[in-house]
Amino acid sequence: MKWRYFRQSLFFGVVRLSALIITIALLGIIAFLLVNGFKAISMDFFTLPPTDSMTKGGIMPAIVGTFYLTVGAIAVSLPLGVVSAIYLTEYAKQGRFIRIMRIGVNCLAGVPSVVFGLFGLGFFVVFLKFGSSILAGSLTLGILVLPTIIGAAEEALKAVPQTFREASLALGVSKWKTISRIVLPSALPGILTGAILGVGRAAGETAPIMFTAAAFFTAILPKSIFDEVMALPYHIYVLATAGTHIEQTRPLQYGTALVLIALVLGIDLIAIVLRSVVRRKKRW
Amino acid sequence: MIVRARNVDFYYGAFRALTDVTLDFEKRRVTALIGPSGCGKSTLLRLLNRMNDLIDGTRVEGEILFEGRNIYAPEVDPVEIRQRIGMVFQKPNPFPKSIFDNITFAPKLSGIRDRGEIETLVEGSLRQAVLWDEVKDILGKSAMNLSGGQQQRLCIARALAMKPDVLLMDEPTSALDPISTAKIEELIDSLKKRYTIIIVTHNMQQAARVSEYTGFFYLGKLIEFNATEKIFTNPAMKQTEDYITGRFG
Ligand SMILES: Nc1ncnc2c1ncn2[C@@H]1O[C@H](COP(=O)(O)OP(=O)(O)O)[C@@H](O)[C@H]1O
Numbered sequence: 001m002k003w004r005y006f007r008q009s010l011f012f013g014v015v016r017l018s019a020l021i022i023t024i025a026l027l028g029i030i031a032f033l034l035v036n037g038f039k040a041i042s043m044d045f046f047t048l049p050p051t052d053s054m055t056k057g058g059i060m061p062a063i064v065g066t067f068y069l070t071v072g073a074i075a076v077s078l079p080l081g082v083v084s085a086i087y088l089t090e091y092a093k094q095g096r097f098i099r100i101m102r103i104g105v106n107c108l109a110g111v112p113s114v115v116f117g118l119f120g121l122g123f124f125v126v127f128l129k130f131g132s133s134i135l136a137g138s139l140t141l142g143i144l145v146l147p148t149i150i151g152a153a154e155e156a157l158k159a160v161p162q163t164f165r166e167a168s169l170a171l172g173v174s175k176w177k178t179i180s181r182i183v184l185p186s187a188l189p190g191i192l193t194g195a196i197l198g199v200g201r202a203a204g205e206t207a208p209i210m211f212t213a214a215a216f217f218t219a220i221l222p223k224s225i226f227d228e229v230m231a232l233p234y235h236i237y238v239l240a241t242a243g244t245h246i247e248q249t250r251p252l253q254y255g256t257a258l259v260l261i262a263l264v265l266g267i268d269l270i271a272i273v274l275r276s277v278v279r280r281k282k283r284w
Numbered sequence: 285m286i287v288r289a290r291n292v293d294f295y296y297g298a299f300r301a302l303t304d305v306t307l308d309f310e311k312r313r314v315t316a317l318i319g320p321s322g323c324g325k326s327t328l329l330r331l332l333n334r335m336n337d338l339i340d341g342t343r344v345e346g347e348i349l350f351e352g353r354n355i356y357a358p359e360v361d362p363v364e365i366r367q368r369i370g371m372v373f374q375k376p377n378p379f380p381k382s383i384f385d386n387i388t389f390a391p392k393l394s395g396i397r398d399r400g401e402i403e404t405l406v407e408g409s410l411r412q413a414v415l416w417d418e419v420k421d422i423l424g425k426s427a428m429n430l431s432g433g434q435q436q437r438l439c440i441a442r443a444l445a446m447k448p449d450v451l452l453m454d455e456p457t458s459a460l461d462p463i464s465t466a467k468i469e470e471l472i473d474s475l476k477k478r479y480t481i482i483i484v485t486h487n488m489q490q491a492a493r494v495s496e497y498t499g500f501f502y503l504g505k506l507i508e509f510n511a512t513e514k515i516f517t518n519p520a521m522k523q524t525e526d527y528i529t530g531r532f533g
């Protein structure tokens with residue numbers, strides 16, 4: 001009896017400790033960034049481009065660039081991902097072909113991001129002659145998050161009760177209208193939540209954009225989707241590895257990292273809030 | 285005879301759920317399908333408006349004629365069949381939309397645009413389903429807030445809004461309390477002046493109360509089909525008698 005009680009409390013202790021370690025690690029990273037980067041944060045940091053060979057000034061072009069790339073990645077991946085998920089869950093007959101497609105999608109999810117970067121370079125930048133540009137970077141990031149979005153959309157579509165589909169079809173509504181008017185609206189919040197989480201990941205990626213979109217330095221903002229942009233993750237990479245003033249720009253590096261992590265957490269927060277609002281409203 | 289089943293066999297994969305079912309449904313009458321659970325009542329009902337098409341790996345043999353035309357002929361569009369043969373399910377399944385939008389959803393998609401026409405349709409359908417007085421002030425509210433019995437009548441109104449000829453009902457009261465059940469039975473009685481109704485029921489009193497004809501099924505076969513009165517007072521088959529006297533099922 002005693003032994004069993006002891007074993008149980010030991011087990012709970014280990015579980016608690018694991019949770020604690022994760023929380024401490026996360027808080028530790030944030031605290032570390034705050035302490036080291038806080039000095040860099042000011043109004044100018046958000047509104048000015050880098051100056052003095054990137055040893056002073058702000059990161060405004062990188063914030064704008066990351067914003068464009070993120071929006072672009074959503075614009076590419078959301079329609080494509082949703083259409084694929086509709087095909088996989090609603091239309092395709094479940095069989096070998098679909099199994100192979102699913103394996104393909106899962107493999108895509110496991111491909112290292114640098115491989116996406118090289119693919120984007122070879123295909124979008126060089127072969128399609130988009131050059132290093134918002135367009136090429138958005139397409140590359142879009143493909144990177146596609147598996148996440150397909151997965152989220154499939155889950156959301158499967159969660160729509162079969163009875164909704166039956167009710168609509170039994171009224172003599174066609175299959176496509178049933179999907180577009182009943183199934184998709186019911187699944188939309190779930191799809192968006194997944195999409196936002198996916199894009200949060202894309203916003204922080206460096207490898208896929210460094211060959212396809214990211215500029216080392218540009219003080220001017222992009223005028224079209226064929227322009228290069230600065231981006232937060234790449235900016236950190238550049239400051240921390242390639243500059244001649246690596247030590248001197250430490251505060252800028254941490255400040256940029258702080259902005260990036262706040263951005264990603266902010267995006268995740270939007271998704272979490274959206275999900276909880278929808279869960280509360282959902283009545284089936 | 286508006287709907288006729290001719291030597292119908294039906295398979296889920298290799299499993300034969302219906303065997304050689306031949307049965308006619310008379311226009312503007314209520315026909316009840318009874319039998320123990322799993323005997324194929326729902327399967328037959330869903331065959332009549334091609335809802336079984338949705339299940340992969342199923343196969344129909346024989347013919348189902350609607351107004352003389354085989355609804356399983358290759359040129360027939362199941363969407364059109366379902367517009368003329370409506371269906372009410374066992375569990376009320378309103379859309380997560382307003383009461384008004386539940387009714388207008390399908391008619392709008394089938395091309396009705398005129399505001400006045402739509403409003404007339406909503407009121408007319410809800411009145412036929414004896415729900416109008418209860419919901420006329422909350423048409424914009426979500427249908428999910430209604431009680432189970434109200435939801436089921438809404439589903440009936442929604443089906444009627446497509447102006448079908450035939451209404452299929454699969455145990456429409458099995459999820460409802462006795463009062464709601466009584467309301468729906470009254471409703472069925474008033475609807476048969478205009479619609480052909482085919483109702484699957486578990487409840488033999490219900491079959492006796494609402495229907496003119498009754499078919500008794502057992503293990504995928506139609507054992508006996510006759511006027512309801514005949515089935516319940518003087519069944520021809522021993523199995524029917526055993527079932528209605530509660531000796532099995
Ligand atoms: N989707 C399905 N796939 C395979 N078998 C099914 C399916 N639906 C029903 N069946 C089988 O077909 C038989 C008849 O089912 P059903 O028509 O639902 O019976 P009832 O409505 O009379 O209770 C049962 O044996 C049932 O298990």
Ligand SMILES: [Mg+2]
Pocket residue numbers: 325326327454484
């Ligand atoms: Mg049934």
